[in-house]
Amino acid sequence: MNRPRGNASAKAAWLAVATSLALANVGVVPGAAASPVSLQDGHGLHVVGVQPLDARLLAVTVSTPALPGTARIRILLPAGYATDPSRRYPVFYLLHGTSGGAEDWTTKGNAEQATAGLPLIVVMPDIALNDGGGGWCTNWYNQGHYGQPQWETFHIDELIPWVDQNLRTIASREGRAIAGLSQGGFCSISYPARYPDLFSIALAYSGAPNIAHDLDSELGSTLIINLTEVTLDGAPPNSMFGDRATEQINWEDHDPDTLAPNLRNTDLFMYFGNGAPGPLDPSPVNPGATPIEALVARDNVEFHDRLISLGIPSHYDAYGPGTHSWPYWDRDLMWSLGPIMDDFAHPPARPRRVNYTVADPEYSVYGWQVVMYRPAMEFSTLANADGKGFSLAGSGTGL
Template sequence: MTVPEVVSRLPLTRRLVEYELYSPALREKTRLRILFPTGYGEDGSARFPVLYLLHGGDDDYRAWTRKGGAAEATRQSPIIVVMPDARNGFYSDWVKPGRHGRTPWETFHIGELVPWIDRTFRTEARRESRALAGLSMGGFGAMSYAARHPDLFSAAASFSGVLDTNVYTFVIGIAARRDGGPPGAIWGDRSTGAVRWRAHNPWDLAVNLRGMTLVVRTRTGLPGPLDDRRRPDPVEAIVFHESLRFHRRLTLLGIDHDWHYGPGTHDWPYWAVDLREALPALHKAFADPQPPPASVTYVSAEPSYRAYGWDVQISRPAMEFSMLSDAGEQGFTFTGGGTAVIRTPGSFEPGRTYPTTLGPHQADSLGRLTFRLQLGKRSTISVRL
């Protein structure tokens, strides 16, 4: 794990501090702002949950404090608010270079920033005390990161989010070009690499969000009470359609979520309201977190992933989705291709041998069972303990 280096620290107010970091993953300097809870510096023992608040396209790490009223909205909140930069990178590791190279935003945010925040500040460094929220591109980032890293986050909120990249695919190409890359710089060419696109897409990954506190807020694009304009806003109409599809997907899966929509446009007055009105749900998630799902179902197109203590490593000739389903103390079902190595959480007696439908398996020193599955072409194997 690489460690960012602090280049500068600039206090802006009693609560707001701007940091410049050198990121080994990005291979360049990047900035972020952090809002500390009132009295953070006076009490040297209290620890706090963390909200990662993500900006939208054509904005940066300063946007939420300059335009979104983040400081005012969180003045009474006992949380640390982290606002990192992402340029127009769609909170992903790029597969092709842009103006700044193949920017690995996900690797920086997840692999470097989250551990640095927990090491540097008095956080409650656990899944139940981390949440994500963001607007537009940042709404995508919040739901995508939560779905791809359920061991790290327990709540996510999207405001006018890009929540289904299977529709209106041109939006991703526009973001790539604005950061100096070709249309396929972020996830590759859609026509030949749709799986990689879907591997980050909140709609495709929605099943992974079970057991989290979720907030989905959007407007229809028709002028609303906070608008001076009279014409409809096509951008908000697009994200409304995507958010609606995502809401319907969650509903079909039986995943509870807070769904809100109404007239309005793709603009800051509405996102400031969204943040204020979403905060009570996030506070409740921190105070009374939902338990992790008793039976884990997780989909991914990555060659390795982790979910609630289950580890999956896959060797296969081409990128494709796999699914770990109904995973618990009684066994699991796995669907995919190639060869898979699956390790259970450490919930078994170390050194003890357990009978399974694949023969006896001995728990390692951490109480984990390891299964090696020869799947060949895409198939499904169920293992009972």
């Protein structure tokens, strides 16, 4: 590439051209401080705007055919990101909860201060549009019509490769962790269970990792998700996963408890209280925060029991009194950052043989690509897959 050389006016002219090109490409908000990175369109995402909020924090707005409106992404860069252009960093995907947005972890929560000084990129995307109820990180069933919103497509197929395209990441499973609170804590275990080759570390803060494997969790999650659809998202009930009577398998296909065997090589962390007011609760206690935390506590106990039955280790912190509220999620984040950084330094090994169960008609995992040719949706299992062979279980034909 030829660069302008010579006098100051030539440099100034080049700078003006470069700046105008950058503004045109990334939609920088006029008057904002210069962004330390240039974020380009890619992988289905169109960058609508980039606003540096301070030296580390970027507010990004994107559009995608996967979603019916623009989505926000907050990105925290590590200190010194711009000064060492050869260095790559692990990425920590950090998800908010119901009736929240991408900014929550840096406004209601303490993520910026908590990660100061860590060699880590933190990416905090919307899991809901306009602080709505959220989409439970699935491509909506929409009464069989599918279409928008396609949250899983946005997060998995678009956001992750877009982040790897635009930032100096360690673009592999060993360089990615994901955590979330409440609904986001469902997502942060569901995604690694569905895509075990994308994340090596998964954490849930008061998460809901069981929506389809035990009857009580089915009843509770159906109630909460139906309420979210109708009262917060303005959608008909069962828009996300479908009616249990006819689409139970779609719930199971996103349920961490059902897909738990896929998490055998993921480092798992669960933090939750019992719902009783604890040391970090204000007075008076938010009356809604007690029953919700009690519900997710039961969910986490069942998920943990399932992991134990499968011989899958996890870090399980049932810390006792504590409600479904920000002071505890901030503390969860603080408590978990040390283990996360330790894991990035010594990531869990990839499996020597791949074992994977899912009901999707086609999938790719650890480089294995499978298309199930069969009349009806059902689970299939790829097992003991290595260079010398594998087994496939299901019906029909695997192509």
